[in-house]
Amino acid sequence: MALYRKYRPSEISSVVGQEETKRIISNAVINNMVSHAYIFYGPRGTGKTTMAKILAKMVNCEHLVDGVPCGECNSCKNIFTSNDVVEIDAASNNGVDEIRDLREKVNLVPSICKYKVYIIDEVHMLSTQAFNALLKTLEEPPSHVIFILATTEVHKIPLTIASRCQKFQFTKISDNLIVDRLKEIAKLENISVKDDALLEIAKISNGGMRDSINLLDQLRTYTDNDITVDDVFKVCGTISYKEMTELFINIKNNDIKYVVEFIDDIEKRGINYTKIIEDMLSFLKDILLYMSSVNEQYIKSNMDSIVNVSKVLDKNDLYKLLHKLDSVMENIRFTTRPSILLTTGFIELARDMNDEQVLETNNLKTKSVQEEEVVDKVETKLEEPKKETEEVGYEEYYNMYDFDGVINNTFAVASKEKLANVREKWNNISNYLVDKKYNPFVSLLIDTEIRVCGDNYLILSSLYESNILDICTKYDEIKKFMKVLLEDDYDYAIVTEEQWNDLKDEYIKNMHSGSKYEVRELNIKKIDKKEKKSNKKDNISSLIDIVGEDIIEYK
Numbered sequence: 001m002a003l004y005r006k007y008r009p010s011e012i013s014s015v016v017g018q019e020e021t022k023r024i025i026s027n028a029v030i031n032n033m034v035s036h037a038y039i040f041y042g043p044r045g046t047g048k049t050t051m052a053k054i055l056a057k058m059v060n061c062e063h064l065v066d067g068v069p070c071g072e073c074n075s076c077k078n079i080f081t082s083n084d085v086v087e088i089d090a091a092s093n094n095g096v097d098e099i100r101d102l103r104e105k106v107n108l109v110p111s112i113c114k115y116k117v118y119i120i121d122e123v124h125m126l127s128t129q130a131f132n133a134l135l136k137t138l139e140e141p142p143s144h145v146i147f148i149l150a151t152t153e154v155h156k157i158p159l160t161i162a163s164r165c166q167k168f169q170f171t172k173i174s175d176n177l178i179v180d181r182l183k184e185i186a187k188l189e190n191i192s193v194k195d196d197a198l199l200e201i202a203k204i205s206n207g208g209m210r211d212s213i214n215l216l217d218q219l220r221t222y223t224d225n226d227i228t229v230d231d232v233f234k235v236c237g238t239i240s241y242k243e244m245t246e247l248f249i250n251i252k253n254n255d256i257k258y259v260v261e262f263i264d265d266i267e268k269r270g271i272n273y274t275k276i277i278e279d280m281l282s283f284l285k286d287i288l289l290y291m292s293s294v295n296e297q298y299i300k301s302n303m304d305s306i307v308n309v310s311k312v313l314d315k316n317d318l319y320k321l322l323h324k325l326d327s328v329m330e331n332i333r334f335t336t337r338p339s340i341l342l343t344t345g346f347i348e349l350a351r352d353m354n355d356e357q358v359l360e361t362n363n364l365k366t367k368s369v370q371e372e373e374v375v376d377k378v379e380t381k382l383e384e385p386k387k388e389t390e391e392v393g394y395e396e397y398y399n400m401y402d403f404d405g406v407i408n409n410t411f412a413v414a415s416k417e418k419l420a421n422v423r424e425k426w427n428n429i430s431n432y433l434v435d436k437k438y439n440p441f442v443s444l445l446i447d448t449e450i451r452v453c454g455d456n457y458l459i460l461s462s463l464y465e466s467n468i469l470d471i472c473t474k475y476d477e478i479k480k481f482m483k484v485l486l487e488d489d490y491d492y493a494i495v496t497e498e499q500w501n502d503l504k505d506e507y508i509k510n511m512h513s514g515s516k517y518e519v520r521e522l523n524i525k526k527i528d529k530k531e532k533k534s535n536k537k538d539n540i541s542s543l544i545d546i547v548g549e550d551i552i553e554y555k
């Protein structure tokens with residue numbers, strides 16, 4: 001038997017939390033002031049249906065003592081097998097038939113109990129028709145009937161119905177109360193479980209007792225009765241705060257090896273990437289709140305972990321992490337290799353955070369040969385720090401690098417063998433992930449595809465316009481990287497999937513009509529190096545604009 005059913009409270013005093021509701025309902029029953037219609041509303045798993053059943057039992061017990069059912073009388077023993085308690089799940093259908101049935105039978109007197117109790121779960125899901133039928137009954141309820149309407153979305157209940165009911169709000173149950181209850185159950189069931197594991201179960205269940213007990217149940221089976229916090233993370237397909245803390249700190253420390261191994265481990269564990277990015281985002285949000293001295297009651301993540309990260313990362317780093325994870329999240333559904341997307345993203349961040357440090361220390365004179373490139377960049381930044389760079393769009397790059405010419409020449413020299421050969425080399429691209437010099441280009445090229453290739457020319461396509469633009473801005477550097485990767489020089493054009501389909505059609509048409517492509521000299525223009533700045537503001541920066549960074553709440 002499921003733990004949740006086994007430990008479902010049968011008395012009002014054993015319901016966890018909801019103190020005010022319990023007190024008012026007990027008093028009403030004791031003083032014979034029971035209403036004919038109730039609405040129990042609040043989040044899932046907080047005890048609404050349980051309380052409804054307990055209330056049904058309380059109002060019907062023949063020998064109620066201080067609001068506690070005797071457990072001996074005919075009603076106590078048989079109430080839930082009689083027809084006097086009717087449960088309707090409005091979520092499973094629109095409820096029209098059930099409500100019609102209800103209207104037909106509502107005037108019949110109960111068979112063994114004093115009151116017939118109708119419990120309508122997820123009542124907001126009833127159709128308008130069903131609500132109208134219910135309303136007619138509620139307008140003049142027979143004296144032997146009690147309605148208990150339970151819902152997670154009280155605002156969806158028509159006002160005409162809601163105004164005829166006494167309303168009780170059920171609130172999320174605190175982590176501490178959930179932990180205490182789980183401890184009791186674990187003890188009775190001989191389950192060995194660590195305190196931090198219980199706390200994590202409570203947090204994951206987000207105030208829902210039912211979810212927490214179900215999770216304990218699941219963990220018991222998974223671990224053979226000995227549950228640690230890591231088991232909780234594993235079963236829930238997520239990563240621990242400790243792991244996130246170490247990851248963020250190692251990104252800051254520019255430990256690329258750690259990052260690569262970390263993602264490798266995630267991959268092996270078969271964790272859902274969307275889920276872990278969500279977890280990371282809410283952890284980062286909490287760190288940001290903590291650093292902005294927001295009241296700790298709004299912070300849900302593990303406090304020790306938050307403090308540890310905030311000792312090493314500053315707000316700027318957090319924003320960078322948030323931005324990067326946000327964009328990874330946006331693209332993750334389009335890629336078949338989320339692990340690479342995430343790895344390259346983190347490596348870029350590590351570089352980015354450490355470039356900043358070069359800038360901060362202002363230690364530009366003592367540079368080693370390898371650092372020259374980085375420092376050059378920094379110096380350019382320093383010379384013109386405020387000047388807005390003029391924006392260069394895709395079309396300009398298209399002309400600048402004579403993509404028309406490249407495309408023409410690629411078709412002129414295209415060969416299937418060459419394409420197969422180049423694609424094979426292209427597959428080694430992930431080897432450059434750990435290479436500091438080249439890994440930024442890996443992340444740009446990972447979502448592109450080589451469409452046609454011949455001697456020294458190739459055409460790439462990508463699904464994303466922003467990706468294409470990023471590649472164009474680094475055209476020459478990527479060309480150098482391709483030389484390393486493909487072991488030869490290539491002039492390349494990058495186009496969208498749509499453009500590629502058009503090009504392909506045109507090529508086929510030309511082949512049929514017998515017109516030939518001939519290699520011509522490329523007309524690559526020398527234009528002052530301009531930097532394309534993305535004018536697309538992402539969600540987070542606009543949020544920060546609106547609310548100011550101190551109260552940003554990112555979900």
Ligand SMILES: [Zn+2]
Pocket residue numbers: 060061062063064069070071072073074075076
């Ligand atoms: Zn009884």
